[in-house]
Amino acid sequence: MRKNIKITAGVAATAALALGLTACGTASDPSSKDGAASADKPLVIGATPTPQADILNFVKDNLAEKAGLKLEVKEFTDYVLPNTATDAGQIDANYFQHQPYLDDFNKKKGTDLTSVATVHLEPLGIYSKKVHALKDIKAGQTVAVPNDTTNEGRALHLLADNGLITLKKGVGTDASLADITDKKGLEFKELDAATVPRALNDVDAAVINGNFAIGAKLQPAKDALVLEKAEGNPYANIVVVKKGNEKDARVTKLVELLHSPEVKKFIEDHYDGAVVPAFGTTAK
Template sequence: MARKLIFAAAAFAALTAAAPAFSTEVVRIGTTAGPYAEILRYAGDLAAKQGIEVKITEFTDYTVPNAALAQDDLDINNFQHQPYLDNQVAQRGYDIVSIAKSIIVPIGIYSNKVKTLTDIKDGASAAIPNDPSNGARALQLFEKAGLIKLKPGIGIKATIADIAENPKHLKIVELDAAQLPRSLNDLDFSAVNLNYALSAGLDPKSALLLEGADTNWNLVFAVRAKNKDNATLKKFVEIYRSPEVKAFTEKRFNGTILTTW
């Protein structure tokens, strides 16, 4: 009997050693606070059912998620559009690339003092984000609103110095993106990124003008270049870009955040 028990124990041990242990893949992702993180959490819940544990870190400073990614504190981030990433790579030498599109989070023109674009008076004061890419994005929206005209062909490199026509003599200042909602108490209007607008309690439907689906400023998933073909990261992105996440995003944010899939 003892010999049988020993044999059985040995056989069980051999089978246990041969059987692959179930392991959960971990994805460390960085984003900014607000809707970006909320959508990622929903996608993370779906990913957990497929063996991927998603650890989300929220940042309040736009410059930090790329630094954290470059330093291997993150595996992937999702907070920026391609022009911003291109600018960061050019300025800081990051070996970071985008691997997929995610959502469009429209920047909008908001005001506590006027109700429509036509109410904006001569000499009005306004603010735009002080980082180069979002500043250009805001100026393009001002141009779309008919408030200014930019130099032809300047595109995503536009700065205040590239305003060719300013018929209302607007006084435009550059502020940190997170401070733009507060500026509405002092200025006539400001261009505010949607995540900061929502965090400050602003209603996107009250914006004087919002970007539409035709914008080129969609967010991207970014990784270190050596991980661009990483199977786990690609699987998570596939889960994120699913019909379930699309439906959640459209319902949760009432159509104000747009998907690219």
């Protein structure tokens, strides 16, 4: 039977303690001989539910045993706990974020995390239950955007690329509302990325991350007014470990399985363009 464990912010402290007390065999587990993770211990990886945990559970149920990998998937419903748990050694790895978010997180939180591989891209989209086309978004209306630095910047670039706002020339991925030179009469509501889909009934439009759109039963390829372009997109989702654990044999094996033809087919068959394969290696 597949074992999924959902961890929410409300039980974070309890979960963290429980994880800290279990002998996960992580590289940072002091009970591991010489600080090295044992290859026969389960690889414990944290992920947001959809599509990351779905993809990992496909690997667990269909590929891992034959490859000699014991895999345990723990689900998180926010963008902070998977990183803090990985940095603390409570889990071995995580899979939920893109590189700009990780870079910003390390800088702000003082964590020492690094990516080892890219797996997929979830195109960010603009959604609405009140208008049917981008041209119908007018002055005086309200747009919800994610409030974390990199996803807000990403959202603002998507709005600017589609003519809904104007940004300062040369502003990067960390664009904020202060970098808008012309709001074109729009008002903005900054929300935690996970809660943006729930605000759709209360705003005129919202910029929603692909995984949260899917989790809210939206079909990005069908329901979005516009989606990000995949070509040249820096926001592919990555597998992340604490620095120093990049060569953990279990992590290497997992990346091989995530980059397999079977996973590519699973992604293409299950997400109808809302999630696209983006296989690559990032560890130096």
